Amino acid sequence: MGSHRSGTLGWALTCAVIAAAGLASTAKAAPPAIVQMSEDGPVLATPGGMTLYTTAMDDPTPGKAHCNDVRAKTERTVEGYMPVPMAETRPTCAQKSPPFLAAAGAAADGPWKPIPRDGGGRQWAYEGHPLYTSIRDHRPGDVNGVGLGRGSYLWKPAFAPLGFPPGLKIVRRPEGLVLAGADSRPLYVRRGLQRVSDGPAPSLEPVRAAAVARAQGDWTVMDAGAGRRQYAFRGQPLYAVAAGAAEADLNGQWALAIYRPAVGRPADIGTRLSLIGEVYTTRDGMALYAFECQVNGATCGDPGDPAAHWSLLCGGPAECMERWRPYRASPGARPVGEWTIIDVAQPLFADATGPTYRPQDAPAKVRAWAYRGRPVFTFVDDELPGQLLGHLTGKGPSFVALVIAGTQPES
Amino acid sequence: MRESQRRSGIARNLIRILCIGAMATPLSLAAPAMSQPESPRPSGRTIGLVLTSWTHALYETPSKAECPAGLQAGEEEQMRARKDGDEQLRRFGSYDARGPNGEASRFLAWRVEDPIPFRELQTKVGYGLNLDGTPDGRATAKSCKHEKFTSPEGEAVDNQMARVLGCVAGWRSDGFNTGFIAVEFHNLATNRVLVEITGVDSETNDPDVGVNIYKGRDKLVASAPDKYVPFLIQRIDDRFPRYTHTAHGRIVDGVLITDPIPVADFPGIWVNVPVEHRMKDLRLRLKLTDTGASGFFAGYEDLKYWWNMHGKGAAAAVGKFSQAGVYRAAHRYADGFPDPATGQCTAISTSYKVEAVRAMIPHPVAKALQTRVAATGEGRY
Numbered sequence: 132m133g134s135h136r137s138g139t140l141g142w143a144l145t146c147a148v149i150a151a152a153g154l155a156s157t158a159k160a161a162p163p164a165i166v167q168m169s170e171d172g173p174v175l176a177t178p179g180g181m182t183l184y185t186t187a188m189d190d191p192t193p194g195k196a197h198c199n200d201v202r203a204k205t206e207r208t209v210e211g212y213m214p215v216p217m218a219e220t221r222p223t224c225a226q227k228s229p230p231f232l233a234a235a236g237a238a239a240d241g242p243w244k245p246i247p248r249d250g251g252g253r254q255w256a257y258e259g260h261p262l263y264t265s266i267r268d269h270r271p272g273d274v275n276g277v278g279l280g281r282g283s284y285l286w287k288p289a290f291a292p293l294g295f296p297p298g299l300k301i302v303r304r305p306e307g308l309v310l311a312g313a314d315s316r317p318l319y320v321r322r323g324l325q326r327v328s329d330g331p332a333p334s335l336e337p338v339r340a341a342a343v344a345r346a347q348g349d350w351t352v353m354d355a356g357a358g359r360r361q362y363a364f365r366g367q368p369l370y371a372v373a374a375g376a377a378e379a380d381l382n383g384q385w386a387l388a389i390y391r392p393a394v395g396r397p398a399d400i401g402t403r404l405s406l407i408g409e410v411y412t413t414r415d416g417m418a419l420y421a422f423e424c425q426v427n428g429a430t431c432g433d434p435g436d437p438a439a440h441w442s443l444l445c446g447g448p449a450e451c452m453e454r455w456r457p458y459r460a461s462p463g464a465r466p467v468g469e470w471t472i473i474d475v476a477q478p479l480f481a482d483a484t485g486p487t488y489r490p491q492d493a494p495a496k497v498r499a500w501a502y503r504g505r506p507v508f509t510f511v512d513d514e515l516p517g518q519l520l521g522h523l524t525g526k527g528p529s530f531v532a533l534v535i536a537g538t539q540p541e542s
Numbered sequence: 543m544r545e546s547q548r549r550s551g552i553a554r555n556l557i558r559i560l561c562i563g564a565m566a567t568p569l570s571l572a573a574p575a576m577s578q579p580e581s582p583r584p585s586g587r588t589i590g591l592v593l594t595s596w597t598h599a600l601y602e603t604p605s606k607a608e609c610p611a612g613l614q615a616g617e618e619e620q621m622r623a624r625k626d627g628d629e630q631l632r633r634f635g636s637y638d639a640r641g642p643n644g645e646a647s648r649f650l651a652w653r654v655e656d657p658i659p660f661r662e663l664q665t666k667v668g669y670g671l672n673l674d675g676t677p678d679g680r681a682t683a684k685s686c687k688h689e690k691f692t693s694p695e696g697e698a699v700d701n702q703m704a705r706v707l708g709c710v711a712g713w714r715s716d717g718f719n720t721g722f723i724a725v726e727f728h729n730l731a732t733n734r735v736l737v738e739i740t741g742v743d744s745e746t747n748d749p750d751v752g753v754n755i756y757k758g759r760d761k762l763v764a765s766a767p768d769k770y771v772p773f774l775i776q777r778i779d780d781r782f783p784r785y786t787h788t789a790h791g792r793i794v795d796g797v798l799i800t801d802p803i804p805v806a807d808f809p810g811i812w813v814n815v816p817v818e819h820r821m822k823d824l825r826l827r828l829k830l831t832d833t834g835a836s837g838f839f840a841g842y843e844d845l846k847y848w849w850n851m852h853g854k855g856a857a858a859a860v861g862k863f864s865q866a867g868v869y870r871a872a873h874r875y876a877d878g879f880p881d882p883a884t885g886q887c888t889a890i891s892t893s894y895k896v897e898a899v900r901a902m903i904p905h906p907v908a909k910a911l912q913t914r915v916a917a918t919g920e921g922r923y
Contacts, residue, residue: 406811442644443644443646
């Protein structure tokens with residue numbers, strides 16, 4: 132999961148955040164977006180709270196949007212340019228990721244700028260990045276438009292500037308959003324009574340504050356002794372793991388500096404160590420997978436998308452249903468955080484050359500768990516808890532295990 | 543240097559010294575290495591090894607004389623050989639999507655038929671070990687009838703996997719798959735395999751040694767391409783007891799030979815994908831040197847695990863072969879562990895060439911892991 136921009140830029144943009152959040156009065160027109168908290172951190176969002184995204188497709192050409200209504204007939208793959216299934220009728224990129232449109236009279240304001248779209252109309256860009264929403268998001272704070280596994284590079288939430296001191300940011304860990312240094316290693320606070328005079332653990336060192344640093348919001352500056360100054364967050368002095376030291380060297384007196392605790396997970400969902408990190412599992416420890424698919428920048432694993440992307444991996448309607456089984460929600464189960472309960476068609480499709488069923492049109496369906504808007508499955512060949520025989524990575528369609536952010540091994 | 547860093551550095555160095563000291567200590571004085579708890583290990587020294595390469599043991603000639611019909615046809619060639627190839631490609635968008643529902647040959651090979659026949663390996667020469675104990679490949683209780691190879695040393699050996707992959711461009715010594723995986727084996731700690739030989743009284747001849755295999759968690763260090771630095775610390779990854787295996791062995795004329803390990807799972811990353819081998823009746827034959835070892839890991843690859851690994855990670859598009867063809871060949875040539883109900887063999891004899899350098903394997907972790915395995919039964923079958 133990406134980490135937030137921070138540092139000098141973030142510090143300088145604090146005013147922009149406050150304005151965007153609608154927390155300060157201004158003589159100018161109201162910014163087009165608000166700041167919405169999500170499991171990944173504060174994101175820019177529509178006035179209705181729906182997360183805004185940027186795409187790597189636009190990165191080379193600031194101010195120009197490439198996710199549009201064009202239906203490309205081919206896609207570039209490792210095999211060369213290949214035909215795209217259902218090229219004439221499949222949903223377009225803009226149908227999957229609708230642009231965040233600017234009103235007719237909208238004018239540029241600071242980092243916000245309306246940009247023209249191919250085919251007419253205007254779209255908001257933030258710092259040159261065209262902004263989009265995602266049809267996968269249903270509630271304020273959803274960040275379901277981001278790909279999983281290797282597909283995560285293409286779409287990212289438009290993170291709101293944090294207004295943190297230079298060099299500090301947040302990273303996602305199982306415990307929640309955690310303060311971190313520029314190297315993404317987490318920061319720590321002392322458990323229990325906070326006394327600077329206690330000194331840090333041998334492998335920790337105070338997070339130094341510059342001589343000119345001042346208190347702002349949740350951030351204060353403390354006297355660390357010997358003329359040194361140290362940042363504190365919400366009143367707790369912050370410490371970083373020293374260069375060359377390992378987090379494992381810490382004893383139980385230290386806790387992660389939590390920016391926002393994790394919401395948790397339903398009782399139906401477990402976790403297990405695997406070769407690629409901690410993964411979400413069934414109650415019995417069997418790995419859970421989500422289907423991931425992107426073609427020419429558009430997601431292609433949603434109901435109504437071409438079934439050919441599924442049948443490639445899982446076979447015809449009956450075989451697919453046998454090999455990849457939706458993880459059914461227990462009676463009375465309730466959504467928690469990124470976990471929701473949805474209807475999943477069974478079978479997923481009737482004809483591999485047509486679209487997948489939308490649940491409302493399916494002849495049969497089951498109530499199953501979904502992670503970040505995607506139904507999750509178990510794989511028939513997995514025999515042991517934590518085993519990942521179904522896990523794939525790659526540019527094409529794939530089933531990916533649900534790795535818990537911040538648990539990936541170093542190599 | 544900061545005081546905190548200095549103290550932390552001292553602590554780490556002290557741990558290293560203690561670990562190296564433990565390696566040099568007779569085993570009777572140090573914590574015992576991974577071994578069968580019920581069979582005390584004889585006294586003696588310990589040899590630690592870390593594998594630096596792991597490749598298929600294939601017999602190849604420069605003229606490819608062993609592949610008289612040529613190398614295997616790739617997925618694209620197979621698709622284009624179909625009368626309806628263009629229409630299939632238009633519908634499903636991939637050369638390997640050749641099943642009736644566009645199933646990919648790499649995932650659902652049993653749904654895909656190749657129009658171009660499999661090109662058979664034609665050689666009597668091969669590398670490997672005699673796994674079934676027969677001189678002629680006759681069927682036994684644990685094997686199906688098969689044709690043996692003769693090793694360059696004149697021994698009858700089993701390596702039916704060579705018949706499956708010997709004429710695949712990507713899997714030959716200069717192929718994409720072989721090269722890519724060699725780089726991953728070096729770079730990714732998930733692929734680290736440690737071998738520990740305990741109770742060694744003589745490195746030339748010793749009739750009774752213990753052998754422990756662990757998943758490691760450290761990187762390899764090379765001073766130049768393929769020049770690995772020996773005698774560095776390699777830690778055991780004790781988070782995964784399932785990848786710990788034990789065997790009895792002997793050293794004959796400087797060659798370590800183990801008894802079969804009934805089931806040995808190995809983790810790995812193959813072409814960016816996490817995979818698992820499950821080898822049955824695995825044996826090691828390693829020529830020991832002052833700084834390392836070389837030889838074979840040989841046994842029967844469980845077909846289900848092997849196919850999962852191969853199908854997900856083998857990259858047929860650039861390795862130039864048909865996954866469906868390889869799948870059918872592997873099942874056709876399977877020669878180990880017949881299904882009692884059908885008689886069809888469920889595993890295939892396979893030999894891997896391995897290279898290793900000596901390494902220091904810290905023992906405190908091994909002791910903790912041994913306790914856990916003994917208590918939970920993890921890693922045993």
